[in-house]
Amino acid sequence: MLLRTPIDLGSAIRDRRRALHLDQNELASQVGVSRKWIIDAEKGKSRAEIGLLLRTLDVLGLRLSLDAGGPIAGQNMVPTVDIDAVLDRARGQP
Amino acid sequence: MLLRTPIDLGSAIRDRRRALHLDQNELASQVGVSRKWIIDAEKGKSRAEIGLLLRTLDVLGLRLSLDAGGPIAGQNMVPTVDIDAVLDRARGQP
DNA sequence: TGATTTTGTAACCGATCGGTGTCATATTGG
DNA sequence: CCAATATGACACCGATCGGTTACAAAATCA
Numbered sequence A, B: 001m002l003l004r005t006p007i008d009l010g011s012a013i014r015d016r017r018r019a020l021h022l023d024q025n026e027l028a029s030q031v032g033v034s035r036k037w038i039i040d041a042e043k044g045k046s047r048a049e050i051g052l053l054l055r056t057l058d059v060l061g062l063r064l065s066l067d068a069g070g071p072i073a074g075q076n077m078v079p080t081v082d083i084d085a086v087l088d089r090a091r092g093q094p
Numbered sequence C: 001t002g003a004t005t006t007t008g009t010a011a012c013c014g015a016t017c018g019g020t021g022t023c024a025t026a027t028t029g030g
Numbered sequence D: 001c002c003a004a005t006a007t008g009a010c011a012c013c014g015a016t017c018g019g020t021t022a023c024a025a026a027a028t029c030a
Helices: A006-019 A024-031 A035-042 A050-059 A083-092 B006-019 B024-031 B035-042 B050-059 B083-092
Strands: A062-068 B062-068
Touching: A006 A035, A006 A050, A006 A062, A006 B050, A006 B062, A024 A035, A024 A050, A035 A050, A050 A062, A050 B006, A050 B050, A062 B006, B006 B035, B006 B050, B006 B062, B024 B035, B024 B050, B035 B050, B050 B062
Parallel strands: none
Antiparallel strands: A062 B062
């Protein structure tokens, strides 16, 4: 699943918690946070701490992976060329 | 790349920022945060807000994906069986 | 249906956030 | 070498965090 917003993350947490048949209290105590925090996180709180979120995903058996946005769906097309190398080569041949 | 800790995330942010030849000020203004925040985030601050982090990854053209931990490296082996279905079936045959 | 469990909301609190500004220390370029 | 740029660290501030407690609403189940 692709994560774009905190709401995506919250939904994933809630779905996974339910799939594992855990209530908010169980999850909270396993993660080491209050039930209030779980509620907010599942609502997609944008100011939630990354550390607590990572611990939550770990407890839920969810893995986060990071990679450069592909050219297909990428709204951030980034060239792979090494600009410095290109310039250095250009300067070497005046 | 696999993300386990906020430090992993911070390193990825720094590496990507440098690969794009952005300084901390450039990145900060594009993300809409202070340079102080970029410094802390790259250091792997565990209490950084998820919302700002997601915006940062977006600016850097990095994508986050989430999936259930596989059985190979998984320290959280979770059975796929639907316990409720199993129990319902058991009750159906007394 | 009634009883139990689960979930949502609110107020209060100390702790910590992120922004701003400044200065010192690398690091880079000529 | 010096100058310019980039990075790190610090103090100060208002805003907001997450924890706690309590109560109400909703969902679940016999």
